[in-house]
Amino acid sequence: MAEVKQAEQKFRKTESGKRLTQLMTEEYTALHRRAGEGAFVVWIAIIVPAEIFSGFKNVVFAVPESHAALSAAKGVGMLQCEKAEAAGYSMDICSYARIDLGTALSGGKDSPTFGLPRPHLLVSNNNNCSLLAKWFDVYHREWGVPHFLIDVPFCYEGQKDRDRAYITAQYRDLIKTVEQLSGQTFDLDRVREALRTTREATRHYKRFIDCAAARPSGITAFDSFVQMAPLLTSRGRPGIDRHFAMLADETEERMRSGLFPVPGERYRLFWDSIAPWHQLRKMSARLAGLDANIVAASYTSCVGSHEGSYELLQSYDGGDPLEALARAQNFSVCPYGLNLRVNAMTRAARHYGIDGFVFASNRSCKVYSIMQMDCLRTVSRDLGIPVVMIDVDHADVRTYSEEGAFTRIEALLERIDAARQRAG
Ligand code: SF4
Secondary structure (H helix, E strand, O other): OHHHHHHHHHHOOOHHHHHHHHHHHHHHHHHHHHHHOOOEEEEEOOOOOHHHHHHOOOEEEEOHHHHHHHHHHOOOHHHHHHHHHHOOOOOOOOHHHHHHHHHHHOOOOOOOOOOOOOOOEEEEEOOOOHHHHHHHHHHHHHHOOOEEEEOOOOEOOOOOHHHHHHHHHHHHHHHHHHHHHHOOOOOHHHHHHHHHHHHHHHHHHHHHHHHHHOOOOOOOHHHHHHHOHHHHHOOOOOOHHHHHHHHHHHHHHHHHOOOOOOOOOOEEEEEEOOOOHHHHHHHHHHHHHOOEEEEEEHHHHOOOOOOOOOOOOOOOOOOOHHHHHHHOOOOOOOOEOHHHHHHHHHHHHHHHOOOEEEEEEOOOOHHHHOOHHHHHHHHHHHHOOOEEEEEOOOOOHHHOOHHHHHHHHHHHHHHHHHHHHHHO
16 A cells, blocks of 8 residues: 555655746746846856846846756757757757757747747856857857856865955946946845845755655655756745745655655665756656665755855855855856865765765766766775766767666666675
């Protein structure tokens, strides 16, 4: 009876899942509506602090990377990539960029959100990856839209005071740019409020992903990938903190009721790379069939953290919000040197009690993949935990072989078993 209940629950959409769908639908609907009513539209890279735009009454922002991930998850990634390739963009370019270019070139056709409204300003940064700046430059050239690039120093260690001051000064330039282009005035208090909302949302998101520390885990990393979306598209918006509070509450309640995504969990794995958006359901179901769960990922465990850690940033104390945003500018692992990456991964792996690492090599995201072989060797040597590397593009299904990947993952599980037997 308990098994039947478990199986029923597994395929039933949770309340937070339903709420997420509604939230994202409302988000994209409002974006198009407000753009149609004359709002100033900014396209941003995911690491650009979106809270800054809350300082203006009638500025909306869209996140092409997030839209590309959604497109891949909805099964139209390959279609949009092919449109970009037909226009001459190489298959070696990031699949997010190809999806976005394919969507824009076809006027939003086939997009799950009817594309994105045309921007008045593009804002990117160079700490996540340099490709992003080139990608936004295409629109700058083709559409004549201004492109503001935030220059963020790469981090081989924790952020220095002078780096923070340098980044904050650029935020002030960005604010002036938006004021000049949009004719609107900026209000710092609105940013303060947006930042408080984001920090609350992040605190609850961390509480949610921390459900992975339990045995069996209360979530899969795939849940954390999907639920991350509002942290990218809706940062600072009133209400997202409530969504994440309810998400964490509901997940904890499910665990108290004995509901776990992989009830017979024998292998707790850690994922290193971007989410495989086109495989979320398939991969998690096949892993569950092997009693394996990818419980955590470097991609999501770093959210809301300082360089080289996974712990939550201290809460916002009401000081200069621009400085606080600059301090959090390096939360994603992409701008980390090797030591910081390994450090963040090691701390997260210890916290979640990881049995094995899956390094997802992804040729279209060079910045994520380029250090993986060194990371793999280092964590394998220092932690003595079995590791495997598989090939999977984050958004283009054509380069992925399910059988090839699972042959390796199953070999990893056998190595975990062998290590357990040796340890007695
Ligand atoms: S970090 Fe990777 S996935 Fe993101 S835009 Fe750059 S190349 Fe693409």
